[in-house]
Amino acid sequence: AQSVSQHNHHVILSEAASLELGCNYSYGGTVNLFWYVQYPGQHLQLLLKYFSGDPLVKGIKGFEAEFIKSKFSFNLRKPSVQWSDTAEYFCAVGNNDMRFGAGTRLTVKP
C-alpha cells in the first residue's frame, strides 16, 4: 500500500537557521512527488514537484528538495528560514490517488 511518512511533527527554528524536513514514501507506481505548504488561515499551495530528470528540484521562496530513489526520500530544504515560513508543510506522492503525509508544523521565531 502506498504511504508517505513525515517524521517531524513540529519543528521550531530561529530565523536564519537552516531547514530540512524529512519525507519518505512507499509507492508502487511511477513516483511523482510534491511538497505543499499551508500558511496560517490559507489553503494549500504547491511549493515544488518532481516528476523526472534532475533529482534536485527548486521551488518557490527559496525551497528545494532532493529525490533520493535508493532511500525512498524526498526531503525539503531551505538554507535560511524566515518568520514568514511559519506554516504547515505536506509531502505528497501519486497521481489521482494522491497520498499526503501527516504534515510538519514549522514555527520560525523572529
Next chain:
Amino acid sequence: NAGVTQTPKFQVLKTGQSMTLQCAQDMNHNSMYWYRQDPGMGLRLIYYSASEGTTDKGEVPNGYNVSRLNKREFSLRLESAAPSQTSVYFCASSEYEVPPYNEQFFGPGTRLTVL
C-alpha cells in the same frame, strides 16, 4: 479568476442530518478531488473525478457520495452525518490526472462539525 471555491465555509450538523458541500473551479481543469484533513493525519482522499462523467473512490470513501455535475462543479454529499465526519474538507482540481499537469490547486476548505 477565483480558482477553486467552496461553500459553505463553516457548517454544524447534528448526527443523522445530511448536507452537500459544493465545489467549483474556473480554470477549465479536467480532474477534481475531495479530501478531508484531520489533525495528525494530513489530507486523505475521499473521492476524485479524473474527467467529467467519471468518479472514483479514494482512500476514505465510506459515508460519502459525490457528483460531478459538469466540468466546473464537483459536490460531496454526506447522507447521514456522523461525529467521525467532523473535519475540514478541501476540494482541489488539476488540469489532467497525469504528470506533469497534475499539480493540484486547492480551495479554502469547509470546516464541518457533527454533533
